[in-house]
Amino acid sequence: MSIALEADRLTKTYGAVRALDDFSIAIPAGGVFGVLGPNGAGKSTLFRIALGLVRPTSGSARLFGAPPGDISALRKVGAMIETPRYPAYLTARDTLSLLALESGRKGADIDGWLARVGLTEAADRSTAGYSVGMKQRLGLAAAFFTKPELVILDEPTSGMDPAGIQEIRALIVDLAQREGVTVILASHQLDEVRRVCDRVAILSKGKVVAEGGVAELTAGEARLRITAASPIAQVLSVLGDKGKADGADAALADIRRDEAPALIRALVEAGVEITEARWREADLEGVYLKTLDQEAA
């Protein structure tokens, strides 16, 4: 399996702030890889290092096996980092023409991409008057229109309307599946990551704190939800430190699946009147918040 982006013990400091702290990751080529983390977790710094915009304090990064800033590797990459900005005197068409010239891709399908991101009607208007969502759409076109092998997207749907978000998600999945483009996607929208990404890394304070397939990350995180007619305090006393209240009449038990029969037996023996016991699958949000809580603790 080839590696699209690799970081080895990468550290980047800005004064006293450690944006990346001994950070290591290997993102495989193919599919959509999600990068999650709160503000300041180091997502944008990772991308900026990979694209040669900033230099690491220590450690190394490689893009398609080449060091950051290597132009032959960079020309395989399309990127949209943070809120995209454009020269105010250029239209959307001019902006893509400029980038095509800069990349040596004079024959790039500019009109096709403007249509694909829904900017045909606004193509000859100055980008200075664009809404945030329109700027995001243009940023996506700019990232994709030179037919890159890897696309790095930092919050690609922020500022977009719901219909636009759906279109862009579909576009990302389509490109990844049909055209084999590798997409690295940083997002705060966990639902977006869940829907779009195959694999995910969760970043906190400049480190990777969890990494794996979305199903893999959520698999071990299911909880047994026990609803009882008895007082919930009675249930919690049996569950001990593995339980927590979930509403007035239910508790969540943090146990393995094979521990469930013994737990239910213990509850019945303690006189708890169980009305329902069912497994509740964890979502990515739960995993994300739990991981960050553990990291903070």
Place this chain on the structure above:
Amino acid sequence: MGNSLMLTDAILAERFRLLRDRSALFWGFCFAPLAGFVLSIGGDLFLRNVIRQPMPGMSVALLDQVIKALADGCSTFSALFLMIGAAAVLAGDYRGETWRLLTPRNTRPNLLLAKLLVVGEAIFWNLLLTAVLSALATIIGSAIGRKALIVTAMDRTVFDAIGVLAITWLEAMTLAALAACVGVLSRSTMGVVIACLGARFVETVLSTSLRLMDQGKVTGKLLAIPVFDADLLRGALLDPAQLGPAASSAGPALAALAAWIVALSAGAVFLFQRQDLTRE
């Protein structure tokens, strides 16, 4: 892909961009020649209204006027506008935070060199516009002032005009290369304009003071001042007899101008290659 091809890509992109940045194009590279033209015609009209009578025997020399305009093509007034244009090209990507769009698409040395070369090209067109408008103003002015129009009163040739254009271009390019350095360091268009005008002012003052102190001798200190080098070269080209022994320093003066351009450009590229573009 060859680096020269990639540099060509970067130049084409930068030229494309400047042609669409009408504000930088007009104020930076068209305004000063246009203002000179308008002021010249305005002055002729004013004089005609004041004097009213044709002045017999008065003439204007077309080539002499063009050469004078070209020699003033990097005066402090013209330099102010040239640096406004250069700042927009060389530091505009810091102001607009648009480096992040460009740096993944070409090498950093190419990106900065392309900007510098496009500024150089714009300065060339600015000087050519200066020459054309100056010629036009001279022709129109001769008609307004009812003066005879002659080609030259001082045996000037078109080659003199081309030579002065080249020297003034080199002089302006020392400022453009300085603008590239300051642009990278300060990340500010205003910083570029202020620093370059400040440098121009200091150069002029130093050149005048040292010339007086050294009583006409060409010293190493004087040769290190681009404004002096350009004046010396123009003098050596147009009137070597009046310069006397100083005319023999034309070669070192030309080398000094070229050295400033190369050193400042290399410095700008060196700094830019190592610069973190965290917030452009």
